[in-house]
Amino acid sequence: MASILIVEDEVAINELVKRNLQLVGHQCNSVFDGNAAVQEIQCRSYDLIILDIMLPGLDGFEVIEQANKTPTIFLSAKNSMPDRIKGFSMGADDYLTKPFEMLELLARVEAVLRRTQRTASCFEAGNVKIDFSSHQVFHNGQSVECTPKEYELLEVLVNNRNIALSRERLLELVWGYDFEGDTRTVDVHIQKLRKKLEWEDRIKTVYKLGYRLEVSR
DSSP states (O other), X not given: OOEEEEEOSOHHHHHHHHHHHHHTTOEEEEEOSHHHHHHHHHHSOOSEEEEXXXXXXXXXXXXXXXXXXXXXXXEESOOSHHHHHHHHHTTOSEEEESSOOHHHHHHHHHHHHHHHHHHOOEEEETTEEEETTTTEEEETTEEXXXXXXXXXXXXXXXXXXXXXXXXXXXXXXXXXXXXXXXXXXXXXXXXXXXXXXXXXXXXXEETXXXXXXXXXX
């Protein structure tokens, strides 16, 4: 599951892309002009941006300059070789021209997510840094001792940041389907992470559901 921002001014295309991405399990937000896209990128962290070029306000090339190196797929009717080269030179991870096949877009989304998530070795938010390659966690530069399950839970929250996850889903992802305990185990481990990382305001309780790690840029 990834958090994806769709920036497309044609409402029908925007909604079609959003619906299909949601059907395969992704969390999506939509905006319809370049200015709104920049505001959204500055307020929230995304795993991927699907970005049109010809937009009201700022165009896609101007948006990607402010995308904070977020993985981006250009989805555009501009299909000339100079446009494609410009898109890649500005940092796009892929470039798909309109009209397009939805299955191809979904395949390209998954390919970019696999590639970018595999190469990301660190995550930082506030005073906390997580080194995925060494499984080390730091707070204010000091190493934080986490149990294996605390670390696994933290990694799941980070990989699904800004997405609400139910206690049941967290239990499945961290403890497995055959775990015989109950969801109170999740609550206990969440409280421990909040205390160790001073993340009382960052790991949010979602009423009658579970938890969400809030990360803004």
